[in-house]
Amino acid sequence: MSEVDRGFGVDLGLSRTNKVRLVQALVVLGVVGFVEFAPRLGLVSPTTLIPLSEMVDELAGLLGSGDLTPHLIQTFVAVFGAFALALVVGIGAGVVLWKVESLKQVLDPYLLIYYAVPFFAFYPLLVSLIGLGIAPILLIAFGFSVVIIVTNTASGLGEIPESYVLAGRDMNLSTWQMLRHVYFPASVPYVFTGLKLGFVYALIGTIASEFILADSGLGWLIAYNYNNFDVRGMYAAMLFVVVLALVMNGVLSYVENRLYRRVRT
């Protein structure tokens, strides 16, 4: 099979996927380069953006001095607590929705408009209900994260080709074997798409809540530094959030691959 290459007319002797990777790497390099050199070259004011290396430097300092630790603990508890809860509840509810067709039909329209609800508007309500502290943050982050996991799990299970199921039944698999060797592996990619989004949503929910209703945490720190014109401190905290999101995405991809491949006999 010959593939028509609509690339850039340059042939570097690379396969298509490698070309895609190359372009992706160049984009990352471009962004990193811009963040590093734009402020240095005076393209943007150093009060708006600081060079990446200075962000790293500041972050290392904050981490080393221990000044960041209480904020990290606060944010980590909220993000990972909310995500863990959303993972368990989300996958569980997704499986139920998939199994109970009528429930899915009833809930579908609500799930569809769920993210149109301005979540953070509920914050005063939550505060008056459960008070300040980490609980309302965790709840908002959970609420923000859980539904994307539910919908991805339910629709993913629904999209497992009927032919996989028929093949499994034809080979006389028990119910347990069907779950373990057909439904589980077939749904892994869908479920993990939900989990990856779910983590990012939990992170957004936490950071955004901390902007408005906390007295510590990375979100609070970003807002605080912003209000006090500490650009370095603000970018250091932001850098940490970005890195956290990327690392977790990598971790989830790794787990996904392991699970998907581990079902290999």
Place this chain on the structure above:
Amino acid sequence: MLDITDISKTYGLGDDRVSTIVALDDIDLTVDRGEFVSIIGPTGCGKSTLFEVIGGLVDPTAGEVTIEGSPVTGPDERIGMVFQDHSTFPWLSVVENVEFGLRRSGVEKGEARDRAMEMIELVGLSGFEHADPTELSGGMNQRVAIARTLVMEPDIVLMDEPFGALDEQTRLILGEELLRIWRETNATILFVTHNINEAVQLSDRIAVMSARPGTFKTIVDNDIPRPRDDDTMSTDAFNDLVQRLWTVLKDESKKGLSQKAQQAGAEQ
């Protein structure tokens, strides 16, 4: 050896299951050991339903399927199926797909692997044992599906339009390959196809189904001598048989199409 007696299947439609659809009506067929029988019929006439009933995946509303006199009551190891849609598991390599059924039924790892390797060779996939199905063409994936079914050594193989999604050239080549595998394994094959030429090329007998409710309009013996090569397909005997089958099928296909239009209309 395989006896299909008075099989009927009625499906309930909609949530209330009040309205029904008669998919199969009084199907009778006897297949001898080692025979290759094709079933052709208009779309929606119940061919897949018939296979699901024979394979024990779906209970018939009435009638019975027996193999050597003993009835099929559920998924049955004496029967292996190959499906039209892509059914190889993308999370397993080729050899893992082929040994999948053996491993699940408790065959020990080494033996399962050996038998899978042999079968992969038989279907002409040597060298692709450790490839992922997603890297393979549709035709190669169907070879994997065929190997996965044959490795279980079923008495009867049901193939539901296994080449339906393939292009004409691949279909012809796989048809010839299937005949070779059939000879080498002495399998008994029931084969559904939309393609009359394919049915005539492959089978000992051809059953033509009516539009829904599915029954057999006619079952024709195919005496064209084997091996049937490319030249056979241009002989008068071949073309006459194709013509004869098409005459029967044509009316039914028209009925099938208008049913489909009605059904689509009713669903809206």
